Amino acid sequence: MKFKKSLFISFLIAASIPSYVFACASCGCILSTDWDAQGISGAPGIRLDLRYDYLNQNQYRSGNNKISKDAVNAGGNEVENKTTNHYVTAGIDYSPSRDWGTNVQIP
DSSP: OHHHHHHHHHHHHHHHSOOOOOOOOTTOOOOOOOTTTTTOOSSSEEEEEEEEEEEEEOSOEETTEEOOHHHHHTTOSOOOOOEEEEEEEEEEEEESSSSOOEEEEEO
């Protein structure tokens, strides 16, 4: 019984620790927890940002693995064969102090 209680407490502690692993879809999100890499400044002042993202999705995938076109078509669902995305994003970040800031982005 003591082992189960210790295991349960260990699970609760592990579940409460923030995870630094992030998933991403095809939307062009950033996989970094660094605020500067995300375009959010931690220092007072004005910051301008212009970003270009290119996504070429030309592989069939299921989970972490590549799969064949035949395996995709066997499902009987509509299949998108190729997607190429180009994103240009302009942003302005204003921070009057380290604690407060505003970020506006225009796609």
